[in-house]
Amino acid sequence: MTRTPLIFAAGVFYPGGEHITGWRSPAAEPTAYLDIDYYTRFAQTAEAGRFATLFLADELYVWDRFRSGIDHGVNVRLEPFTLLSALSQVTSRIGLAATVSTTYNEPYHAARKLASLDHLSAGRAAWNLVTSASDEEARNFGREAHLEHATRYRRGAEFVEVVNGLWDSWDDDAFVFDKRSGRFADRSKLHVLDHRGDHFAVRGPLNIPRPVQGHPPLFQAGASEAGRDLAGRTADAVFTLGGGDLAGGRAQYDDYKRRAVAAGRTGDDLSVLPWFSPIIGATAAEAEERFRELARLTPDRVQVDLLSHYLGHDLGDRDLDGPFDFEFDLDSFNQSKSGYAAIQSLSAQGSFTIRELAWEVLRRRFTLGTPDTLAAHLIEQYEQRAADGFILMAPTLPDTLEAFVGEIVPRLTDHGIYPAEYEGDTLRDHLGLARPRGRYAA
Amino acid sequence: MTRTPLIFAAGVFYPGGEHITGWRSPAAEPTAYLDIDYYTRFAQTAEAGRFATLFLADELYVWDRFRSGIDHGVNVRLEPFTLLSALSQVTSRIGLAATVSTTYNEPYHAARKLASLDHLSAGRAAWNLVTSASDEEARNFGREAHLEHATRYRRGAEFVEVVNGLWDSWDDDAFVFDKRSGRFADRSKLHVLDHRGDHFAVRGPLNIPRPVQGHPPLFQAGASEAGRDLAGRTADAVFTLGGGDLAGGRAQYDDYKRRAVAAGRTGDDLSVLPWFSPIIGATAAEAEERFRELARLTPDRVQVDLLSHYLGHDLGDRDLDGPFDFEFDLDSFNQSKSGYAAIQSLSAQGSFTIRELAWEVLRRRFTLGTPDTLAAHLIEQYEQRAADGFILMAPTLPDTLEAFVGEIVPRLTDHGIYPAEYEGDTLRDHLGLARPRGRYAA
Numbered sequence: 029m030t031r032t033p034l035i036f037a038a039g040v041f042y043p044g045g046e047h048i049t050g051w052r053s054p055a056a057e058p059t060a061y062l063d064i065d066y067y068t069r070f071a072q073t074a075e076a077g078r079f080a081t082l083f084l085a086d087e088l089y090v091w092d093r094f095r096s097g098i099d100h101g102v103n104v105r106l107e108p109f110t111l112l113s114a115l116s117q118v119t120s121r122i123g124l125a126a127t128v129s130t131t132y133n134e135p136y137h138a139a140r141k142l143a144s145l146d147h148l149s150a151g152r153a154a155w156n157l158v159t160s161a162s163d164e165e166a167r168n169f170g171r172e173a174h175l176e177h178a179t180r181y182r183r184g185a186e187f188v189e190v191v192n193g194l195w196d197s198w199d200d201d202a203f204v205f206d207k208r209s210g211r212f213a214d215r216s217k218l219h220v221l222d223h224r225g226d227h228f229a230v231r232g233p234l235n236i237p238r239p240v241q242g243h244p245p246l247f248q249a250g251a252s253e254a255g256r257d258l259a260g261r262t263a264d265a266v267f268t269l270g271g272g273d274l275a276g277g278r279a280q281y282d283d284y285k286r287r288a289v290a291a292g293r294t295g296d297d298l299s300v301l302p303w304f305s306p307i308i309g310a311t312a313a314e315a316e317e318r319f320r321e322l323a324r325l326t327p328d329r330v331q332v333d334l335l336s337h338y339l340g341h342d343l344g345d346r347d348l349d350g351p352f353d354f355e356f357d358l359d360s361f362n363q364s365k366s367g368y369a370a371i372q373s374l375s376a377q378g379s380f381t382i383r384e385l386a387w388e389v390l391r392r393r394f395t396l397g398t399p400d401t402l403a404a405h406l407i408e409q410y411e412q413r414a415a416d417g418f419i420l421m422a423p424t425l426p427d428t429l430e431a432f433v434g435e436i437v438p439r440l441t442d443h444g445i446y447p448a449e450y451e452g453d454t455l456r457d458h459l460g461l462a463r464p465r466g467r468y469a470a
Numbered sequence: 471m472t473r474t475p476l477i478f479a480a481g482v483f484y485p486g487g488e489h490i491t492g493w494r495s496p497a498a499e500p501t502a503y504l505d506i507d508y509y510t511r512f513a514q515t516a517e518a519g520r521f522a523t524l525f526l527a528d529e530l531y532v533w534d535r536f537r538s539g540i541d542h543g544v545n546v547r548l549e550p551f552t553l554l555s556a557l558s559q560v561t562s563r564i565g566l567a568a569t570v571s572t573t574y575n576e577p578y579h580a581a582r583k584l585a586s587l588d589h590l591s592a593g594r595a596a597w598n599l600v601t602s603a604s605d606e607e608a609r610n611f612g613r614e615a616h617l618e619h620a621t622r623y624r625r626g627a628e629f630v631e632v633v634n635g636l637w638d639s640w641d642d643d644a645f646v647f648d649k650r651s652g653r654f655a656d657r658s659k660l661h662v663l664d665h666r667g668d669h670f671a672v673r674g675p676l677n678i679p680r681p682v683q684g685h686p687p688l689f690q691a692g693a694s695e696a697g698r699d700l701a702g703r704t705a706d707a708v709f710t711l712g713g714g715d716l717a718g719g720r721a722q723y724d725d726y727k728r729r730a731v732a733a734g735r736t737g738d739d740l741s742v743l744p745w746f747s748p749i750i751g752a753t754a755a756e757a758e759e760r761f762r763e764l765a766r767l768t769p770d771r772v773q774v775d776l777l778s779h780y781l782g783h784d785l786g787d788r789d790l791d792g793p794f795d796f797e798f799d800l801d802s803f804n805q806s807k808s809g810y811a812a813i814q815s816l817s818a819q820g821s822f823t824i825r826e827l828a829w830e831v832l833r834r835r836f837t838l839g840t841p842d843t844l845a846a847h848l849i850e851q852y853e854q855r856a857a858d859g860f861i862l863m864a865p866t867l868p869d870t871l872e873a874f875v876g877e878i879v880p881r882l883t884d885h886g887i888y889p890a891e892y893e894g895d896t897l898r899d900h901l902g903l904a905r906p907r908g909r910y911a912a
Contacts, residue, residue, distance in 0.1 A: 049652065051647075051649070051654065052649045052652055056649070058647040058649070058654070059647050062589040062678075062679060064558075064559070064590050087677070088578065088677070089677060090639075090660075090674075090675045090676070090677045092660070092662075092675065095657060098654075098655055098657045098660055099652075099653055099654065099655070099657055100652050100653070100654055101654060102654060103654070103655060103677060104645070104677075104678060104679060105677045105678060106586045106589065106590065106678065107582050107583045107585075107586035107678070109551060109552055109555070109583070110551055110552075110555045110583055110586040110587050110590060111555075111586065111590065113551070113552045113553075113555035113556045114555045114556065114558055114559050114590050116506075116556055117506070117556050117559035117560060118559060132576070132579075133579075134574070134611055134612075136530065136610045136611060137549075137574075137575075140549045141549045141551070141552055143549075144548045144549035144552040144553065145552050147504040147548065148506050148548065148552060148553065148556050164673070167671070167672075167673035168578040168672055168673055168674065169576055169578060169672070170576075170670060170671045170672070171671075197532075198545075203546070205493075205500040205501050207493070207494045207498070207500070210491065210494055210541075210542050210767065210769060211541055211542070212493065212500070212540075212541065212542055212543060212544060212545070213540055213541070213545060215537060215540045215541055218532075218534070218540055220534075228612060229609070229612045229613075230609075230610055230611070230612070231606070231609035231610055232532075232610065233532045233534065234532070235529070235530070235531060235532045235545060235546075235547045236504075236546060236547060236548065236549070237504060237546060325652070327652060
């Protein structure tokens with residue numbers, strides 16, 4: 029079997045780009061962050077670059093744990109389904125992936141919205157499962173504190189099971205629409221799920237026909253042990269933080285593929301898409317200068333508060349130029365365990381002041397280079413099987429996406445690993461995934 | 471103050487029209503019920519007719535209580551926000567009203583989706599509060615039975631309070647987007663709701679700026695005592711079943727206006743929009759024949775099962791030609807109390823067989839006439855203050871909406887009570903409502 033060509037997802041978390049103060053960059057257009065035209069340009073640029081999908085990251089709260097988050101952060105976030113559904117009407121090929129928190133949603137609503145978006149977009153919907161990570165989110169939904177890590181992953185796994193089951197409520201050929209006989213549907217092709225589990229009791233059936241794609245693809249980004257396990261069993265693609273050097277990336281890639289195989293699937297059923305946040309310059313020196321410019325736009329306060337946030341511990345009253353001597357305790361930490369572990373690992377690599385570590389955490393998010401070196405990096409990662417593709421988290425928008433599509437994409441196409449045109453029609457096609465049959469289909 | 475001109479909302483419950491087997495009518499296009507183009511034509515036709523808003527009714531289950539519902543009913547229902555958001559991109563003036571069940575949703579999600587749709591549509595979003603009515607819905611959300619009637623209305627009232635509070639999280643001028651200073655927002659203009667009530671605990675703030683309309687308009691249709699009370703206190707418009715004759719309609723209209731005044735508002739703050747489901751013929755005889763044709767498309771089984779549904783009691787094993795001798799007990803009934811009461815009142819008006827009563831219930835939903843008589847009816851209702859406008863629930867689609875816009879709307883415009891062009895920009899403008907200030911604004 030031929031390997032699926034290189035895959036790109038165009039991610040957005042902050043509307044101004046992945047960098048929290050990317051909205052201050054010269055090309056940024058912060059007054060347009062509520063404007064559908066801004067997102068339309070983003071989607072159409074990504075579609076011109078044959079991206080498999082848009083990908084809307086999401087959180088269910090305002091980052092007000094620190095004052096700097098209100099003063100300087102981008103607290104403007106359109107709801108993913110509403111935005112993607114609007115974008116379905118101004119695009120025709122690119123996928124539309126919405127983040128869904130399985131901790132603060134109901135599977136019936138999620139299954140229905142995804143099926144609806146899939147029908148409205150002729151087979152381009154997808155979802156990104158997150159379990160959420162902050163107590164602030166819990167407090168917007170009637171709880172004082174966030175669910176414990178293992179519990180929220182068990183709930184997430186059950187959520188997926190219910191959603192998949194609801195999508196199969198009606199066989200693909202259940203609806204006959206026969207005006208003459210008056211038969212709208214064939215009753216023998218309707219199935220009542222009647223799910224009763226530890227976290228959900230959902231009878232079904234779903235009140236919409238089976239999605240165009242059967243099951244819209246499932247993305248995940250969990251990198252903890254529980255997260256990797258869930259991805260191996262259920263995800264169609266996983267976003268990773270990358271594995272550092274090539275050997276690390278290959279090891280991470282192999283780990284995910286192995287987990288898929290262990291779950292009775294094939295390695296091809298799960299695409300591995302590392303995070304890629306390029307800072308592009310005509311020369312290496314220009315890229316470096318761009319990074320420094322961007323870093324200068326981020327007040328120290330924001331960098332340290334972000335570090336405090338990732339660690340679940342406020343470092344703000346310490347001397348920023350004193351040593352970083354934090355006591356890590358991964359087991360009892362209840363936000364993103366993988367982000368926490370990455371900082372632990374980084375801090376062990378040398379001796380840092382708090383300010384230096386905050387800077388280094390920021391720096392590690394980006395890959396600096398020229399179009400040639402960045403393209404070569406992507407090609408190597410793909411060919412050496414450290415990646416099946418990438419999620420592009422542009423540090424600044426709209427300029428980085430435009431430069432990527434204009435200068436890097438053509439190099440990948442010339443190299444023969446990236447398509448010159450969209451081939452299939454649905455997002456599953458773009459990801460090289462077959463359409464699953466209904467579980468009850470004869 | 472001048473009275474707001476006549477208002478129309480274009481409703482959809484079944485995609486083929488309000489009549490459950492309208493999908494069998496000659497003009498119906500049942501194979502298009504998942505097709506965005508079908509809904510685009512609907513929305514654009516309504517917009518050509520200067521309708522204030524689209525209105526998507528909704529339920530959260532498949533009507534499988536009776537086999538006939540699966541065999542003959544239209545169990546294809548796109549999720550309202552997904553559909554309306556897509557339609558926001560192919561329309562420019564018409565409102566976009568989505569039904570939200572306050573029993574099976576979280577206020578944070580609802581506030582956010584409505585704010586998002588309002589920004590994406592430049593001020594055209596609205597919501598229709600329902601408390602849901604069926605045990606089947608409960609079973610899709612982890613409960614065995616539906617909440618008791620009074621409880622679900624109390625929950626609904628608190629839901630509105632939380633949503634309005636979340637919308638005011640940011641003052642209108644809270645965002646400054648100042649690249650030079652790095653200030654994105656003015657912290658003094660952010661407010662933490664910290665709601666703690668009987669049904670919800672929601673800290674806030676909402677992660678999206680205040681909606682274009684301040685508060686997207688709130689529609690309701692509750693007609694029970696609890697429903698009317700909630701509408702009087704909180705709704706911007708109420709959909710009613712109409713009050714029968716003109717005197718009944720005026721009494722109902724006055725009742726709603728009185729309740730608004732009693733709640734410290736003005737009568738103009740609450741528009742009363744009776745249900746209007748016209749069967750249009752070139753002559754009265756032709757309209758009558760159309761009704762009979764449509765009724766013939768509805769199998770007896772469906773008519774009786776619908777009646778059984780409204781009564782919460784299966785009449786299916788009785789002799790359909792035997793007398794209807796049902797024992798009503800409104801107090802203990804837990805679905806739609808107003809629908810139940812309407813059947814009780816109708817059945818007391820004569821002696822009916824089950825079949826006759828089912829037929830009569832169906833018939834009462836429609837108003838038969840010619841363009842002249844129907845226009846005269848609407849004008850009288852408006853001028854005599856039995857209505858501020860109407861929700862058009864076309865029995866069949868797309869033909870009835872097209873005929874209404876083509877033949878009835880021009881008569882209303884000629885009469886001077888219906889606008890020849892959209893005047894304002896937002897849905898609040900179309901409804902004659904001022905934009906509310908944020909509760910904290912100086």
